[in-house]
Amino acid sequence: MDSLVGRKRNLYIAAFTANIAFSSCGCCLAWTSPTLPLLANPESFLLVNEEQGSWVGSLIAVGGVVGPLLAGRLLDRVGRKYSLIIDIILLLIAWAILIVANAVWMLYLGRFLTGVAVGLIFMAIPLYIAEIAEDDLRGALCSLNELFLAAGFVTAYAAGPYLSYRNLIFVCIIMPSVFLVIFLWMPESPHHLLAKGRREETIKTLRWLRGGVPEDYIEKELIEIQELLDNSKEQLSLFEITHSRGGSKALFITCGLVFFQQFTGINAIQFYTQQIFKKATEVISPTLSSIMLGAVQAISSLFTPAVVSHLGLKIPLLISALGTSISQALLGLFYFLDSSGQDVSSIVWLPVASLISFTFFFCCGFGPLPWAVMGEMFPPNMKAISSAAVTSFCFTLMFFITKFFSNVSTFLGNHSAFWLFSVVCFIGFIFTYIFLPETKGLSLQDIQDLLNGQINQRSNAVQNSYEFSVQTRLTSKEEIDKEIEKTSMLL
Known part of the structure; x- marks a missing residue:
């Protein structure tokens, strides 16, 4: 066993190092939670009103829409590795703007550029890991993102209440800086190297990643990668992708999964976290409640890679859809009883239990796994533009939910909103069951054969x-x- 772990050591190092970028994203996404109250304080060096604060919070999603669309071709031109390095440099520039900000427009600019960087990370990391991983480890390694995201969330939640505006930014800069220093030593994707005709460098990279396997095994994988590249030589536009059998099916599945990911109600849950904990007890402070939620997110994310390694992607997604649906239904029930004037003192624990349950099931499935699916669904000539489209679609949904959820919940009532999310989660279960193929153990070429109908699943x-x-x-x-x-x- 020790030798097996040793053989895969370099692959694990590359995958874990790449995922540090997701910790940077976690800090970016959680930064507003401790920061906006500071900026809303009348004694703040830069006073921000409620409307301006909502834009500071939601502009990261706008940047997340724009970033992948602008950088889609960058992945193919300079490679996955150097696209990520450029992206992290952009993220550091965004943080620098926020450090020196002395006007609201500088906050807007910094948050927008942060969103551009975050969008590219969500787009590029799944592709990079899918292309360096062995077939039997691809799903597990691609599902690490939620764990590293949680690390970023916990860092911002735990440090934010005790640090000044600028000192918190210095803490948030640590993770992208660490990523930049370490990732410079990681290899480029073998798929990109071979696509650029750098065969010897590809072989050298595969030897490093596979750690001591026989040369005929390396040659076999090289042939498989070349076959995948040969079958997808011509770069396709998004319009052409939607008119190809495998491409349209992959787009439908991945866009469907990120739609259900966003409409699990994750942003609404984050919006109501402090309110939900206050319903339970006055003892739990808003700060402690945020840290507790981040800890639940981190702990639950630890289980995901092991579960995916044994069960694949489909079963955890199905469990996640059912778990989030039930959790949202129970949360809606509590708010319905409370708004109806009924005595809820005997079930005051229910919203906290629902919140923790929701977080657990979300982080075990619909949080990380749609990105894992995206990383393996598209062939080389579709990956950049398709991944950009899926990522931008995701951040578009995030923007509208973040910006307008409070208006919808005011109009419908909190209980109706949570019940709506519950119904959508259950529809996500049906969608996943019907349309998502199981890809556990399949090569990337096998997955393309499956999507293009070259393997007839209906024939026993x-x-x-x-x-x-x-x-x-x-x-x-x-x-x-x-x-x-x-x-x-x-x-």
Whole structure:
């Protein structure tokens, strides 16, 4: 086992280092929670009213819409690695603008540029990890993002109440700085290297990532990557992608998943976190409630990679959809009883339990896994533009929910809004069950064959044959790992 972990060590290092960028995103997304109250204080060095504060909070989503659309081609031109490095430099510039801000427009500019950087991170990291990972580890490694996001959230939530405006920014700069220093030493995606004709560099990268496997195994993976590239040579526009069988299906699935991700009500839950905890007890301070929620998010995210490794992506998404649906329904029930004037003192624990339950199920499925699905669904000639479209669509939804949820909940009532989210979550369960194929253990080329109908899932004979070929490939990997372990024991 030690030798197996050692063989995969470099892959783990590359994947974990890349995901540090998501911790930077967590700090960006959570920054407004402790900061806006400081800026709203009459004694603030830069006074911000409620309307201006709402724009400071929501402009990160606007940047998240624009960023991927502007940088979509950057991924193919300079590669995944250097796109991320450029992006982190942009993020540091955005933080620098916020540090020196002495006018509201500078806050707007800093938050917009922060959103541009965050949008590109959400777009690029899943693609990078999907392309460096082995087939049996791809889902688990792509699902790490929620754990690293949670680390960023907890950092901002825990440090924010005790630091000044500028000192909190200095804390938030630590993670992108660490990423920049370490990620410079990580390899480029083998898919991008081979697409640029850099075959020897591709082989060297695969040797480093795979850590001691036989040369024929490297050659086999090289052939598989080349086959995938050969089958998708011509770069397609978004219009052309929507008119191709596999591309349209991949867009439908990924856009559907990010739609249900946003309409689980995650932004509404974050909006009402402090209010929900106050309903439970006056002992829990708003600061402690935010830290507690971040801790639940981090702990629940620890389970996701292991679960995905054993069950694939589909089953955790189904469980997540049901769990978030029930949690939102119970939360809506509490608010309905409370608004109806009924005595809720005996169930005052219900909103907190619902909040914790929702956070757990969201972080185990619909939080990280739509991005994992996006990372593996598109062939090389569609990845950049399709991932940009999906990411921009996600941040568009985030903007509208963040900016206008309070108006909708005022009109419908809190209970109706939460019940609406509950219904949408259940529809997400149906959507996932019907349309999302299970991709556990499949190569990226296998997934394209599946989406393009070259593998007929309705035919038992064909499906059994296909499953046998996948199992054979997985078995060969296990045999390689066993041989390496035996050799190391003899030595």
